[in-house]
């Protein structure tokens with residue numbers, strides 16, 4: 108009898124222990140993150156109605172209001188300025204003025220259609236053109252000249268999968284810097300077929316100019332020797348002896364508003380609720396652009412509506428069952444223009460900076476194979492909190508069990524992906540930070556990034572993974588420590 112009672116007690120204890128482990132591993136409101144909600148929301152957010160949500164346009168304002176309404180409907184309280192969901196900030200835009208001129212002899216080259224100038228900087232040039240062969244960049248008569256050469260992929264060590272848009276930049280890096288260092292006052296590249304393939308898309312970004320936060324380096328520009336592109340039809344002009352290139356490039360400089368949208372679910376613990384687990388994504392994308400083809404709207408379904416709708420689903424879960432710490436949801440503005448919203452918030456947080464326990468950022472979580480993903484900030488030099496990484500990896504094992512790519516997190520990776528999303532300003536500010544992503548694909552930053560191409564089941568599983576990680580952060584007694592000596596490679 109006694110033995111039987113002992114056995115019974117032991118078995119009960121074992122099953123309780125199992126139940127407790129299971130409770131620790133499954134956050135209570137996991138089932139609130141539903142694929143059907145995610146599907147509905149992503150088709151709304153990445154539909155043509157919002158015209159690609161470009162930073163500094165009414166379309167970005169429109170999506171910000173839409174998100175604020177979603178946050179209100181979910182039950183989050185406003186976490187922005189003056190009791191609203193919004194934190195507005197000013198963005199400086201510099202753009203090449205339409206009054207700028209480029210000519211050789213009597214021939215004028217209209218900007219963007221006949222001449223492409225990828226850099227936004229003022230310049231005045233009136234100097235003779237020297238046409239050289241690509242292999243002849245070491246000659247001694249370069250100083251004071253405008254050097255012209257035909258672009259070629261030879262000697263560039265190109266990857267097979269290189270998108271056409273990247274080619275012009277690679278050619279310029281390979282040749283222009285050296286020529287300018289030798290005293291060239293400008294460089295003209297004659298476009299080859301590869302450059303022509305990327306011309307329209309490059310022009311559609313270059314004509315928009317550059318953006319910066321007000322007062323940042325980059326918000327005011329100084330003279331720079333132009334590096335410009337002409338079509339093959341310009342070859343006779345650059346080859347004719349004793350012709351001058353005349354370029355007068357002037358810059359328009361103006362302020363635009365952008366906005367972060369912020370909602371908070373308060374925690375349950377009287378002390379820990381003053382600390383915040385941050386869920387982060389960006390609400391903007393690349394808008395409507397002047398490119399050939401049937402579709403000019405960059406809907407950014409993967410980039411980054413996928414994460415915006417995941418954040419909404421995670422917010423529903425935290426609202427249903429709050430954690431001990433509070434959860435702060437931030438949909439950043441102007442990420443595509445240089446991480447401007449997150450850089451602004453990291454300097455001007457609407458709650459004390461020291462109360463931000465960790466940032467779980469997502470960018471592009473709805474593409475590529477269903478069982479793969481990546482967690483950037485997991486390995487040095489990008490890892491700034493081993494304790495946070497351990498939570499993220501454990502959450503993956505307890506939940507979706509994605510096969511995690513680690514190549515993109517390496518300092519040597521050519522894409523530098525770690526440096527291209529909104530966790531970065533927080534990591535630089537000394538806040539533990541992770542970046543969840545399903546990585547790049549050929550439709551990245553094209554009108555083909557459409558909701559119909561998205562794997563909403565995958566978004567659901569990554570949202571659940573982010574939620575599981577956030578739940579650990581919200582419930583643990585101790586917040587994750589920063590690793591000592593965190594130092595990024597750039």
Ligand SMILES: [Zn+2]
Pocket residue numbers: 389410411442470471528
């Ligand atoms: Zn993005």
